Amino acid sequence: MPAEPPIEVPRSLAEAFAILAAAPHRPVAGGTDVLVQIAGELGPPPERVIDLWRLDELRGIGLEGDTLALGALTTYTEIRRSAVCLEHLPALVDAAATIGAAQIQNRGTLGGNIANASPAGDSLPVLLAMDAEIVVGGVRGEQTIPARDFWVAYRRTALQPDELVLRVRIPLVARREIRFRKVGTRRAQAISKVVMALAWRSSPGDGGWSDVRVALGSVAATPIRATATEAVLDGAAPTAETAERAAATLAAEIQPIDDVRSTADYRRVVAARVLHRLVRDAGGW
Amino acid sequence: MNVRMLVNGAPVEIDVPGMRRLLDVLREDLGLTGTKEGCGEGECGACSVILDGQVVDACLVPVSQADGSTVRTVEGLAPTPGGGAGDRRLDELQQAFLETGGAQCGICTPGMLMAARAYLDAGGGPDEAAIREAIAGNLCRCTGYTKIVEAIARAAAGGAA
Numbered sequence: 001m002p003a004e005p006p007i008e009v010p011r012s013l014a015e016a017f018a019i020l021a022a023a024p025h026r027p028v029a030g031g032t033d034v035l036v037q038i039a040g041e042l043g044p045p046p047e048r049v050i051d052l053w054r055l056d057e058l059r060g061i062g063l064e065g066d067t068l069a070l071g072a073l074t075t076y077t078e079i080r081r082s083a084v085c086l087e088h089l090p091a092l093v094d095a096a097a098t099i100g101a102a103q104i105q106n107r108g109t110l111g112g113n114i115a116n117a118s119p120a121g122d123s124l125p126v127l128l129a130m131d132a133e134i135v136v137g138g139v140r141g142e143q144t145i146p147a148r149d150f151w152v153a154y155r156r157t158a159l160q161p162d163e164l165v166l167r168v169r170i171p172l173v174a175r176r177e178i179r180f181r182k183v184g185t186r187r188a189q190a191i192s193k194v195v196m197a198l199a200w201r202s203s204p205g206d207g208g209w210s211d212v213r214v215a216l217g218s219v220a221a222t223p224i225r226a227t228a229t230e231a232v233l234d235g236a237a238p239t240a241e242t243a244e245r246a247a248a249t250l251a252a253e254i255q256p257i258d259d260v261r262s263t264a265d266y267r268r269v270v271a272a273r274v275l276h277r278l279v280r281d282a283g284g285w
Numbered sequence: 286m287n288v289r290m291l292v293n294g295a296p297v298e299i300d301v302p303g304m305r306r307l308l309d310v311l312r313e314d315l316g317l318t319g320t321k322e323g324c325g326e327g328e329c330g331a332c333s334v335i336l337d338g339q340v341v342d343a344c345l346v347p348v349s350q351a352d353g354s355t356v357r358t359v360e361g362l363a364p365t366p367g368g369g370a371g372d373r374r375l376d377e378l379q380q381a382f383l384e385t386g387g388a389q390c391g392i393c394t395p396g397m398l399m400a401a402r403a404y405l406d407a408g409g410g411p412d413e414a415a416i417r418e419a420i421a422g423n424l425c426r427c428t429g430y431t432k433i434v435e436a437i438a439r440a441a442a443g444g445a446a
Contacts, residue, residue: 005304007286007304009352038304051349
């Protein structure tokens with residue numbers, strides 16, 4: 001049987017913060033990453049674990065003015081079933097639907113995807129493209145970290161050892177559109193080879209784009225934004241010529257690697273094609 | 286840690302490490318070996334059980350998270366035996382798997398049955414695409430999905446499909 005490190009099971013957030021302040025513990029939410037890492041012996045098992053599952057303070061999806069707020073323990077199944085998410089951020093619903101299958105979606109959490117910090121985390125490009133903020137906290141209080149500053153290096157985050165991800169805040173901006181696309185080996189239960197979210201605001205006049213965000217996973221050590229590609233799309237209309245230029249820029253901008261799931265060449269070509277297709281679909285041509 | 290669960294309708298109280306996998310508690314501590322271990326990392330679904338009404342991979346659930354919960358395994362699928370040793374009644378899904386040849390080598394079958402049970406319990410119907418999505422987290426190493434999908438559709442249609 002896999003290693004069974006000692007586990008604390010706090011019943012309140014205050015209790016959890018106190019446990020983390022006393023000693024480092026590996027947080028486990030839905031378990032869909034942590035238990036794989038322990039069973040697969042991917043590194044030494046954690047010395048101590050803290051089970052977050054009972055912390056109902058970290059659950060719930062709701063609107064706070066012009067902001068969509070999701071508790072860290074929100075599962076992918078809850079996102080898929082959320083009328084609020086379906087209405088205001090269907091791209092996040094699309095992303096949740098591509099993660100694992102029913103068994104994973106019933107346990108895996110948005111906060112877990114964020115804290116696990118895999119470059120292939122499928123919800124993360126959506127958060128980057130939406131200018132999401134990640135609220136973290138501990139005994140020293142709460143702080144809000146923009147998503148673009150959160151994943152600092154391969155599997156490393158801005159989170160301190162005594163802090164937890166508490167919730168995600170996503171500003172809902174008028175006339176902003178977002179599209180999501182994941183490419184994996186199969187439709188379900190696949191770790192992405194390329195995952196992308198594209199967001200923009202359309203001018204009500206000429207249909208030109210502004211505030212463009214091109215966010216990708218699985219093409220770098222962290223989830224990234226392709227800012228040179230964004231600059232090509234910003235101020236342009238979604239024409240064939242724009243799509244060609246943006247795709248070429250993206251292929252040159254990203255530096256993916258070869259690994260067990262794909263090759264750098266494949267990822268570069270597919271990322272460019274996915275972007276081209278998303279722009280084409282948006283342009284309706 | 287002291288863990289209390291309702292497993293297949295029977296109250297269970299057991300003292301085990303909280304990080305023990307629900308899968309190991311079921312198989313090793315409770316002797317319920319109908320739930321299989323395939324990959325042990327959430328890829329294959331062989332260890333699928335129903336936890337508080339939702340299908341989960343029992344290899345990914347620390348038992349601390351099942352404390353106070355209701356667990357249903359393949360052993361709890363058939364109606365509670367009322368007719369003694371001669372009672373051979375099966376769940377409609379088990380019957381449909383038998384009739385269509387949905388069980389092949391058998392290793393994925395308990396997980397397939399539990400994923401399908403959760404699907405039917407949630408109101409799922411005989412639509413093939415929906416059934417395939419419901420069992421997308423369950424791998425069949427015989428790659429004989431056609432008969433499995435047929436069996437679930439048959440059960441969803443009340444055995445008449």
